[in-house]
Amino acid sequence: MASPISDDSETWAWKLVMEDGGPIKAPVTVKYTKLFINGEFVDSVSGKTFETFDPRTEETITSVSEATSEDVDLAVKAARAAFDHGPWPRMSGQERGRILHKYADLLLQHLDEIAALETWDSGKPLDMVKMGDVPTSANIMRYYAGYADKIHGLTLKMSGQYQGYTLHEPIGVCGQIIPWNYPLLMFFSKISPALACGCTVVIKSAEQTPLTALYCAHLSREVGIPPGVLNVLSGFGETTGATISKHMDIDKIAFTGSTEVGRLVMEAAGRSNLKDVTLELGGKSPLIIMDDFDIDEAINIAHRAAYVNMGQICMAGSRVFVQETVYDEFVKKIIKRVQKQVVGDPFKEGVQHGPQDNMRIAQEEIFGPIMSILKFKTIEEVIERGNKTIYGLVAGVLTNNINTANRIARSLRAGRVWINSFYASSPDCPLGGYKMSGIGRELGLKGLESYLQVKCVITPLQESPWL
Secondary structure (H helix, E strand, O other), X not given: OOEEEOOOOOOEOOEEEOOOOOOOOOOOOOOOOOXXXXXXXXXXXXXXXXXXXXXXXXXXXXXXXXXXXXXXXXHHHHHHHHHHHOOOOOOOXXXXXXXXXXXXXXXXXXXXXXXXXXXXXXXXXXHHHHHHHHHHHHHHHHHHHHHOOOOOOOEEEOOOOEEEEEEEEEOOEEEEEOOOOOHHHHHHHHHHHHHHHOOEEEEEEOOOOOHHHHHHHHHHHHHXXXXXXXXXXXXXXXXXXXXXXXXXXOOEEEEEOOHHHHHHHHHHHHHOOOOEEEEEOOOOOEEEEOOOOOHHHHHHHHHHHHHHHHHOOOOOOOEEEEEOOOHHHHHHHHHHHHHOOOEOOOOOOOOOEOOOEOOHHHHHOOOOOOOEEEEEOOHHHHHHHHHOOOOOOEEEEEOOOHHHHHHHHHHOOOOEEEEOOOOOOOOOOOEOOOHHHEEOOEOHHHHHHOOEEXXXXXXXXXXXXXX
């Protein structure tokens, strides 16, 4: 069994020491390492590459092409041509939906290879990726594929001798920037609604985890998505990401990551062409446990809330508020539960906790397996303390009293509140934050609407007694 040890390296926070003498060999080979622009895998203009590492060993997996501003320009030019003159926005919604359903099918057909690649590049437990990340990504694509032929406006009965109607049209060329903690899931959360609406995309993967995005770029070509519609770039935030954020020919930017970088993205978007912005940022989310809730079930939910994906999730329930009458019992039991956490090689069956990064965001949000357990007495107190944060992404409340549940859920300033659960979700549930946790919503119908423009058309009518 593996065990974590401290590491003074500036790059990696954890190493895994294997009792059998070494890590399990990754059951996959890397096939795609170049930039995906206009339907082709190409070298970067500069010829630059960068390494992506196996977080278990710090060893290089492979080198991938590094996109610079020139490559962003080429990708945007391809996306603009595909939007302005290509078939994708002009295709029937039914046909777009058919292609996106096929994309989801192909994702599941390659589940084992994609999951292994994701685990190798990110350190996420293979079991979790196979049972969660890949199927959920396919479900998100299917959800929006089903919406593709149902995007329509309204007829407006105006006063006077006029009638109006609205058109819901694709917003245009979309720049998208995704994080390293859920590379595959974030890729499909971003591209699915955009493609369903008829938009074209330039998406940048995180520099730590570029491999599954490139693999899925290959799949997009197989399913028949036209050249230029989906462009995938590997690169760094300060160069590739910054260029996307300020690019004058990008109509919308969608970013998931830290609040600090989200501010920079929003500033760049405002200083350029006032492009539409969606930001899904940080969180410091409360989980409130009332004393009427079963303590053992509370332990299970709280453990999952804080430790899923090694705590590397913006929605982590890292502030656990426990009512004072059950506080001591909760602390004793949660310690025992955490000690059972299986740490080891993420390719090993049953492992729950693989290697972690020590990036600044990992230390500050905290973005790691850390649970603060806080004692409270009254509902009024816990509502005030739960809201006393700059963030407002998600929250949870565990109670058997429906009145208590409703009161707390309505009082917490968060974009999503779970009652007697945590992380329960589906593609139709919107996600986004209050306060400094972001702007706009992703997933659900709200996530679709953020990739649409609304146009109102007004026409005169002849005089009629029915007006």
